[in-house]
Amino acid sequence: MKPIEESWDSCVKCGICRSVCPVFKEKKEEPFVARGHITLIQELIKGSIDFSSKKAKNYLGECLLCTTCVESCPNDAHTDLAVVAARITVNKIHGVPLYKKIMAKTMSSRKLLDLSVRLGNIFSPVVFKTVKDVPREGVNVKIKNPIVEKDRLLLPISKKTFLNSYPEIIKGTSGKRVAIFIGCAVNYAYTEVGDALIDILKRLGIEIVIPKAQVCCGGPIYYSGMVDKAEKLAKKNIKLFETVEADAILIPEPTCASVIKIEYPRIFKYFSNDKYLKKAEILAERVHDPVAYLYNDTNLIDILKNTKLKREHTVTYHDSCHLNRGLGIKTEPRKLISAIGNVKFREMKDADRCCGNGGTFSVDFRETSLKIGKRKAENIINSKADTVVTGCSGCMMQIAEVLNIEHSQISAKHTIEIIDQALKGGDL
Numbered sequence: 001m002k003p004i005e006e007s008w009d010s011c012v013k014c015g016i017c018r019s020v021c022p023v024f025k026e027k028k029e030e031p032f033v034a035r036g037h038i039t040l041i042q043e044l045i046k047g048s049i050d051f052s053s054k055k056a057k058n059y060l061g062e063c064l065l066c067t068t069c070v071e072s073c074p075n076d077a078h079t080d081l082a083v084v085a086a087r088i089t090v091n092k093i094h095g096v097p098l099y100k101k102i103m104a105k106t107m108s109s110r111k112l113l114d115l116s117v118r119l120g121n122i123f124s125p126v127v128f129k130t131v132k133d134v135p136r137e138g139v140n141v142k143i144k145n146p147i148v149e150k151d152r153l154l155l156p157i158s159k160k161t162f163l164n165s166y167p168e169i170i171k172g173t174s175g176k177r178v179a180i181f182i183g184c185a186v187n188y189a190y191t192e193v194g195d196a197l198i199d200i201l202k203r204l205g206i207e208i209v210i211p212k213a214q215v216c217c218g219g220p221i222y223y224s225g226m227v228d229k230a231e232k233l234a235k236k237n238i239k240l241f242e243t244v245e246a247d248a249i250l251i252p253e254p255t256c257a258s259v260i261k262i263e264y265p266r267i268f269k270y271f272s273n274d275k276y277l278k279k280a281e282i283l284a285e286r287v288h289d290p291v292a293y294l295y296n297d298t299n300l301i302d303i304l305k306n307t308k309l310k311r312e313h314t315v316t317y318h319d320s321c322h323l324n325r326g327l328g329i330k331t332e333p334r335k336l337i338s339a340i341g342n343v344k345f346r347e348m349k350d351a352d353r354c355c356g357n358g359g360t361f362s363v364d365f366r367e368t369s370l371k372i373g374k375r376k377a378e379n380i381i382n383s384k385a386d387t388v389v390t391g392c393s394g395c396m397m398q399i400a401e402v403l404n405i406e407h408s409q410i411s412a413k414h415t416i417e418i419i420d421q422a423l424k425g426g427d428l
């Protein structure tokens with residue numbers, strides 16, 4: 001496969017990736033770093049290692065796809081892409097775990113996703129326990145099961161989805177018009193983040209389009225190596241948004257934004273024969289992180305300079321991998337947060353180091369995920385902030401969990417939430 005060959009050719013085995021890889025930092029074994037992944041894939045293809053070996057499968061699985069190695073690689077080796085490509089072959093040989101099959105089936109259909117959340121709500125008192133006194137409210141599963149530990153803090157399930165809460169068009173007065181792709185985490189769990197985004201856009205007089213037929217971006221399916229299934233979702237979203245007129249498509253979930261902006265074109269360039277590449281590239285150009293859009297295309301920063309939160313807060317910021325390395329958004333959230341009155345911004349150590357979530361990585365490799373998360377929690381605590389802000393729901397959930405394990409009450413908020421509260425004169 002082309003992505004594998006390209007990474008294979010560009011890796012000169014310098015080992016720089018060993019100093020930055022969060023997984024290698026915990027495992028300290030060569031097969032868990034970019035150079036090791038590339039060598040392993042080379043050997044697998046040559047046939048000197050068997051693809052059906054369970055060890056090889058785990059080595060290729062235990063990668064966060066955080067792209068820290070890609071960022072630091074002097075030769076531009078795209079290990080993330082090579083690992084996804086190798087996972088396709090691993091899946092063909094080992095099969096896909098049952099829970100991932102169910103995940104893929106459910107995420108492929110809006111109806112099934114909505115139904116699962118409705119059932120989750122109906123059976124919530126039996127299945128879930130709400131956990132309130134933590135850095136961010138979530139749920140624990142009450143019933144012992146083979147996939148998620150009972151003590152794991154999960155995203156809460158919202159009573160009403162974001163997509164069912166708003167009309168398809170919310171009129172504006174400013175002449176600007178944006179569309180929203182909401183992503184599953186905000187649609188079904190952290191709906192308050194979506195509500196805050198609507199609130200901000202309305203205050204700025206921006207017209208909002210919320211296409212109701214949007215489907216999951218397919219990220220967790222794609223990253224798990226089920227690229228053919230992700231491709232079907234990509235086509236649905238591409239076709240839908242082709243018909244939507246808007247200055248920008250805002251996605252408050254950087255994983256979904258990265259999938260649409262970076263992985264959709266890769267799907268049609270490397271993994272599919274379908275002639276969708278041009279369409280995928282056009283869609284990719286239109287996708288923006290809402291915080292970056294608000295910073296670059298509106299006068300929000302000037303407005304924020306005249307706002308203040310009810311109480312003083314010391315705030316630190318965690319860079320999500322997909323927002324920072326994926327979309328290249330690093331300074332915009334910091335500038336907006338720092339502009340808010342009553343906010344003292346304090347940078348934490350290694351703010352751009354992965355929190356260890358990595359989507360299904362945190363399910364499949366919980367021990368490593370928590371070890372990486374512990375380092376993040378320590379850096380947050382050492383910053384002496386009372387609030388940690390980030391632009392990603394997955395990071396927010398992981399950070400809430402690892403802070404809770406460290407007995408910290410530092411609260412975890414989304415960048416959009418703190419901006420919204422500042423505009424309202426509210427609090428965190």
Ligand code: SF4
Pocket residue numbers: 010011012013014015016017018034035038069072073074075076077079
């Ligand atoms: S930094 Fe890049 S070139 Fe160097 S070993 Fe790692 S992947 Fe290979």
Ligand code: SF4
Pocket residue numbers: 020021022023024032033034037062063064065066067068069070079080
């Ligand atoms: S993507 Fe992240 S976890 Fe995977 S090899 Fe690169 S740095 Fe390590």
